[in-house]
Amino acid sequence: MAEAVSLTFPDGSIKNYAPQTSGAEIASGISKSLGKKAVAYALDGEVRDLADPVGRAGALEILTRDDPRALELIRHDCAHVLAEAVQELWPGTQVTIGPVIENGFYYDFHRETPFTPEDLPVIEKKMSEIIQRNRPFTKEVWSRNEAREVFETKGENFKVELVDAIPEDQDLKIYKQGEWFDLCRGPHMASTGQIGDAFKLMKTAGAYWRGDSTRPMLSRIYGTAWASKDQLKNYLHMLEEAEKRDHRKLGREMDLFHFQEEGPGVVFWHSKGWRMFQSLVSYMRRRLDGTYEEVNAPQILDKALWETSGHWGWYQENMFAVKSAHAFTRPDDAEADHRVFAIKPMNCPGHVQIFKHGLKSYRELPIRYAEFGNVHRYEPSGALHGLMRVRGFTQDDAHVFCTEEQLAAECLRINDLILSIYADFGFEEIVVKLSTRPEKRVGSDENWDHAEAIMGDVLKEIEAKSGGKIRTSILEGEGAFYGPKFEYTLRDAIGREWQCGTTQVDFNLPERFGAFYIDENSEKKRPVMIHRAICGSMERFLGILLENYAGHMPLWFVPQQAVVATITSEADDYAREVTEVLRDAGLKVETDLRNEKINYKVREHSLAKVPVIIVCGRREAEERAVNIRRLGSKDQTAMGLEEAVQTLAAEAMPPDVKRRAMERAFETRA
Template identity: 55%
Template sequence: MWMLDRKLKLSDLLSKEYSDRSDMSIQITFPDGATKEFDQAITGFAIADGISSGLRRNAVAIEVNGELWDLTREIEADASVDIITRDSDKGLEVLRHDAAHVMAEAVKELYPETQVTIGPSIENGFYYDFAREEAFTPDDLVLIEARMREIVKRNEAIEREVWDRDDAIEYFKNLGEVYKAEIISDLPVDEQITVYRQGDFLDLCRGPHLPSTGVLRDGFKLTKLAGAYWRGDSNNAQLQRIYGTAWADKKQLKEYLRRMEEAEKRDHRKLGKAMDLFHLQDEAPGSVFWHPKGWSIYQTVQNYMGAKQYAHGYQEIKTPQVVDISLWEKSGHAAKFSDDMFTLTTDDRDYAIKPMNCPCHVQVFNQGLKSYRDLPLRLAEFGSCHRNEMSGSLHGIMRVRSFVQDDAHIFCTEDQIQSEVKAFIDFLHEVYADFGFDEIIYKLSTRPEQRVGSDEVWDRAEQALELALNDNGLDWELQPGEGAFYGPKVEFSLKDCIGRVWQCGTIQVDFSMPERLGAEYVAEDGSKQVPVMLHRAILGSIERFLGILIEQHAGALPAWLAPQQVMVATIVTDANDYAIEVAKALRSAGLRAEVDLRNEKIGYKVREHSLQKIPAILCIGKREAEEGTVAVRRFGSKAQNVMPLEEFIEQFCTEVDDKQVFDIEAS
């Protein structure tokens, strides 16, 4: 009975007969407040068709009282609805989920012995984990994708069915799908079991799904193979994961693939190796070996941030790497993050290697009596932290186990929250502009269901953050319930030149930790009060931020950041002495300059140093030596400009001091 032939045409849905319910009146309320009454149950698909044929073609799901439903599911009571279209964020999530199901159907048709496990939508795409003894190959991906396109052309109806739990378990066990049976067995006893049917393929799923496979269209592609463990546990069976991407149409898919091709060229791991910046090795997983040029960039960024923080009223401190576990128990970190902490035992005491800096900063605050006149107190640290990230999640210098944060904590009164947050946002904008980022996304995360502190205090804290964002004239997005348990927060994400979003900066309001760790100050009335603690970072992890920078600029860092700012290259050996004098003059001006005296052709030297993306190459020949000039070649330009050495130094130093971002395309 489960293997019926179910092909679907959109007209079948529109002509579906509803049972007569003369005594029924259903009121549908739309997002703009408009209402419409129906005298019988109605589907989202019929509602969309009643509005316009264009909406019907682009609809993929319907939101009913805040819950996503299939378009073919009947609405039988008054409801607020919103038609979800394929180009919306929610619509893309539905398309990607369906792409995973279509992929699973294709795999089962091509390789019937394979077991399907789970297949969710993810950012920009989807994946499905499969249990199969024989390994999938890239050639298999070609076949699977081709079969997916066949399934889309079949336009198979996708239908939701509610099943009895025991029947569902028995059905999947009889198919040999032990993973699906296990999932059902582990679901809460009161949870409804829904199965979706498309053609001869049935899959356990909450939904929602498209009306038919044809609605998926052609905006999808399989991308890669990977390994995975059942339920993410390394103690369980290893599965095979197939990743794919899916979009509203082929045009969006093409644009995404172009961005991914560009991202591949900009991969910081490849550029780091080509430019001799750093390396990673198995003996120190998740830890970076910085080479001289890479460390130069690192120090430049850290020194820049140190100077900026000092100018904005921060005092820099340094706290221990290894701290007794009792401090982390008092702060609450041991209970919540123990799996991510590296620990050790010595002298019969248990210690943790510092995973974050905040509890240690409270210890500095606690030394000596503090008055309200001392607040706000801004303590900053380039804190070296270690977290036991899963090996599978490590990614170059973007995701590591050992990293340094541009961390700071502001101890203040409640009345000072708004002004401190506003000042921090101004500070953050200065920094991001200097690094060449001008598109920032702002998100305000408010109180979660489980939290500490009274609603009155949360009201004041959330209002302070909101007012600070508004005072800066910023457009921001609300994330209800996404705040930390100890207070609300604002997240700052950077959008890079190829459209990727990186969450870097944050400021968080904390009412909990200062009290847990005994922080107090003497208020104006003489009473002892607990300060509010603002956790803030602009770069976040310096390692990760450098990875973002390298990819943003495709390795061609602005002159002020470049590890080698100027290369002096001789054309003839007669110019060697002058070239050495030029390099000395550049270094005396504070520039990072090297000299290339090798007996090689100048074209070879220029090509080699251009591959290292050095901002300026000064070509020195006999004429330049005689006239006291330099022939300047800027990275990304084939033009050569001859000028006096003093003039070049003045111009280049101005560019470095002003943190100018070199525009390769404009050159």
């Protein structure tokens, strides 16, 4: 008889079991109710089928549907039920793969007629029937020959190809749910009934087999699944909100920008959009004033520089390369410039060149260079998505050159700046993640150990300073190829997370370019380089802001802060005066004197997301007053012109300018 194994439970208790004891037996042994609620178990964090024997000692947890880790199982099982439902409804349809993805799952099918949205309710109904059958998920291990023979007999040619692709040293697992079965790595819950009814099929799409355009086109069905109806309801509501907030839609309504085929992945900014973009740049410049030196590096550089930096080897597929026109029109001309240039995908090599120009002393460090640099990176055309995924964008980039002793303090200083800027835009829920060394990297393990140790200590201090408000985590193996980094993820108004800011430590690039400073002993020493971005892509950050605020932007940030609209032509002269007074107070205001009804004007300007509509009629002109209507409100507030100007001017003051004014006032009083 095999020796018993010791299992440690979450409450700290330790019990001994025979190695062949299954997770289901352990759960039922703890309590009958737990046995009924259990859907899987985890041994040392590895999620397993309930029917699997424990096999060895370790830390064991019983998982119920309420456990966050069960959500992936619910979605995985739902994908299998989707495939069974489709084959019951349309016999002869071939199944391919059905993975879990963010917020749901999909399954790809091969059939002559693609699925349509009208098919989805029919499939959902059949899925509900299968779930209600509550058939157990059972696992079998088949030989490769047996699996090939069974799938060939069923006409499942794509499954045969998948069987052939599985490495010889891996088990070939088959999961059954009643009579239906699928090739799958697992794990699964105990039965289809545990999936529940909180699922919905979302859309259909086409997809090439294995993502290869030379292979057959498949019909894909996307779905979402959750542990409860409330979670599903919240998710669907979030999608509705996201659709309303789509920055591309808002960009059209607010007349901010557009895209067109002749410039894939680059933005055509309209005047209002460009004013908004420049407001963001101006704000960032003010926040850097006095602490960073703004520089500008060339847009194109010889590929030799990118070979030195390592980007040509590590990042070449994402770069755009160019030659002079002579190189194409006069290829045999010896005087033509045949050199290959790369359009910069990032600013860092240029900033190293600026640092290297002239001797630098340790007394000058840290040196902080900032650039609002226009960069270009290749993105597949199918991945382009409005402002969120472009090929040409502006990076609010900065590089700090410092000593190793200054590194931790600089990372904390950058952290404080990033969090302060996010707070000014209304983002308070922030996660800071430390990404550690990737498999493919440059630099010595010693340097990586040193950098990760410093960053780890800084991460602890960030969490401690925030009093628990800032969450932190570790992303193993997700660092840049040249060094570890912090990633700043913010949560928007509808709960979506966006990764924006980064702080990256680099011992590698200064060494590659031979950058140095003169230390206190008059010797050359290599600086540490910190790559820092806050918005990241400023275009993308603007897209995030548009969606976060649903176009109802803060008054200080919008390109048009108010419109003065008349009820009657008798108020035209007064409306012009109001406009001029507001402009003198620094507000961006337009006048609407058209011969249209006021409700029409209000509706039109509301659709364009103008935050303040100032209504003027004959009575307002006589009393030198105005009626103020806020975007999203049907109410009007009447006030005197002078009071209105003061109120709006104060509200339109950027938060950083307001803080500075308050600080100066406090200093004056002191």
